[in-house]
Amino acid sequence: MTTESNATSRPASPDLLVEVIDSQEMLDLAYSVRLDVFVLEQKVPVEEEIDSLDTAETTVHVIARRVNEPGRALGTARLLPTVGEPGHFHIGRVAVRAEARGLRVGAALMSALEQRAVADTPDCDVTVELSAQEQALPFYERIGYSIASEARYLDAGIWHRDMVKVIARA
Numbered sequence: 001m002t003t004e005s006n007a008t009s010r011p012a013s014p015d016l017l018v019e020v021i022d023s024q025e026m027l028d029l030a031y032s033v034r035l036d037v038f039v040l041e042q043k044v045p046v047e048e049e050i051d052s053l054d055t056a057e058t059t060v061h062v063i064a065r066r067v068n069e070p071g072r073a074l075g076t077a078r079l080l081p082t083v084g085e086p087g088h089f090h091i092g093r094v095a096v097r098a099e100a101r102g103l104r105v106g107a108a109l110m111s112a113l114e115q116r117a118v119a120d121t122p123d124c125d126v127t128v129e130l131s132a133q134e135q136a137l138p139f140y141e142r143i144g145y146s147i148a149s150e151a152r153y154l155d156a157g158i159w160h161r162d163m164v165k166v167i168a169r170a
Contacts, residue, residue, distance in 0.1 A: 013103060015068065018112040021061040027054070030063050030076035037095035044156040049093075053080060062112045064096075064105045074100035077109040079116055087124040089117045092131065107143055118167055126167040134159045 075096035082088035
């Protein structure tokens, strides 16, 4: 599935492909991005990075890669439905390799997951929440997310803030 970012940001590169993960091979590509970004770059302990939600039946993962480089992912993210709350989702584990930052990969990943959340919720508005690293707040604000609370907290030794975006049905 190819995607474009939402109206508040520029479209992603035409050679960028964002796909829903449907195999262990693709999940391994996602893990490689997350390990590079979170574990190696940000020093998050590996036992905190890979968790049981990665293989939960309801989790949707996406990866972004260049069309001409199918064996290497540039970025990844995952979507979790909030149990017992139709139309509520959590996006997490958003990671983009250092060399791909600034190429609209993050916006393309977020757009793909937002589109999936809307498709999975046919009869109400969609609320997407996320736990953002403070250094990434401007990125999320550019694509329509708002800070949900002034409270900040440490997660894996990194300061975070909760953010939210409501996608209204037309």
